[in-house]
Amino acid sequence: MSVSDVTSGDKTVTLEMLQEQLLTLEQRVEQVEESLPEDKIALIVFSGELDKVLAAFVIANGAAALGQEVSMFFTFWGLNVLKKKGSLAGKSVFQKMMSVMSPDTTTELPVSKMNYFGVGAKMLRKMMQDKNVDSLEDMIAMSREMGVTMLACEMSRDVMGINDDELVEGLERAGVAAFLAESLRSRTNLFI
Amino acid sequence: MNDVHFDDTLDTKGLNCPMPVVKARKKVGELDNGQVLRILSTDRGSIKDFQGWAKIAKNVELLAQETETENGDEIYVHFVQKTS
Numbered sequence: 279m280s281v282s283d284v285t286s287g288d289k290t291v292t293l294e295m296l297q298e299q300l301l302t303l304e305q306r307v308e309q310v311e312e313s314l315p316e317d318k319i320a321l322i323v324f325s326g327e328l329d330k331v332l333a334a335f336v337i338a339n340g341a342a343a344l345g346q347e348v349s350m351f352f353t354f355w356g357l358n359v360l361k362k363k364g365s366l367a368g369k370s371v372f373q374k375m376m377s378v379m380s381p382d383t384t385t386e387l388p389v390s391k392m393n394y395f396g397v398g399a400k401m402l403r404k405m406m407q408d409k410n411v412d413s414l415e416d417m418i419a420m421s422r423e424m425g426v427t428m429l430a431c432e433m434s435r436d437v438m439g440i441n442d443d444e445l446v447e448g449l450e451r452a453g454v455a456a457f458l459a460e461s462l463r464s465r466t467n468l469f470i
Numbered sequence: 471m472n473d474v475h476f477d478d479t480l481d482t483k484g485l486n487c488p489m490p491v492v493k494a495r496k497k498v499g500e501l502d503n504g505q506v507l508r509i510l511s512t513d514r515g516s517i518k519d520f521q522g523w524a525k526i527a528k529n530v531e532l533l534a535q536e537t538e539t540e541n542g543d544e545i546y547v548h549f550v551q552k553t554s
Contacts, residue, residue: 432515433487452522453487453515459522 318347320461322469326355326381327390328399328414334470335417341466342424349464350421351457353431356470357438359384359418360430360445373439382444384414422448429457474534474549476508477501483512483545490516491523494550498530501552506533509548520548529554 285291319341323334338348352360364382366374381387392398403413412420422428429452430445450456461467480497482490490511497507509520517535524532533549 429518431487432513436486450518451514452518453491453513454519455488455491455526456515456518456522459525462526 315465316347316463317345318349318460318464319466319468320457320464321348321350322457322467323350323352323356323359324354325390325470326358326387328384328387328402329389329391330470331356331359331384331387332414332417334468335414335421337468338421338426339417339424342421342426346465347427348421348424349427349429349457349460351429351431351452351460354434354438357430357435357440357445358387360428360449361440362446363444365441365444367441369439369441376438377440384418387414427460429460474508475506476549477505479508479510481510482516483510485511486513487515487519491519494520494548495523495527498550498552503552503554506549506551509550511546511548512543513546514544516546516548520550524550 319337321334321338323331325331325334334350338350341348358381361381361383364377364380366377369377386396387399388396389398389402406413428449430449432451432453435445435451478497478501480494482493485493490509490513494507494509497509501507509516513519520532520535524530529552531551531553533551535549536547538545538547
């Protein structure tokens, strides 16, 4: 028995055993640290309605203001939020139909309730303006300024036939694995 | 062209999200540790998807990614190594 060994009861603990235990613990702590969520929030914007998209951007901007890293994954109707114009070029019959019936820019987004062919959306915009709430367009611009990452779902873009030149610049093209890589490390995940 | 050594190739051309990653995951399961799978895809989103997969999964490493052109179409090539 060396000087540094400790005897407790009938068990002798050697320095070597302790070092081994320490190494195992260090490895486990490292694993735990790796799996801890980071200061991140991940939003899935599935909806393409003014009120719901507003909620998404209020949360995105709020989270960015609180120092969180924000990523927004736009899919299906949510892709309409990223459009800067409409185009029928190179689209199939169904894609053209969908394109004609979809908003060409965010200013044409409907509200999810009481839309009445766009009157409801105009009313909501006016009500927000009266209460000094930023418009959706301002909020989107703000979130880009704040460094929010915007991912466009490549699969739904392909299905709906939305052309690249219809979408705003500065988007990342991604799929479910790219989104999950963000969301699995996030503290908060929302599907809007 | 990159000169990454690979042991097997998986063709997912024409397939959309999430199939390239799902099929690659299945194929990697058949490989031995250390072996490298080359995946061909036409899905633009696959670039970020394979990065995301490698970031989260504990048993794969993304060695390289490159883009090739084949008959005017862009082919995204991913080299994934099974690490455990």
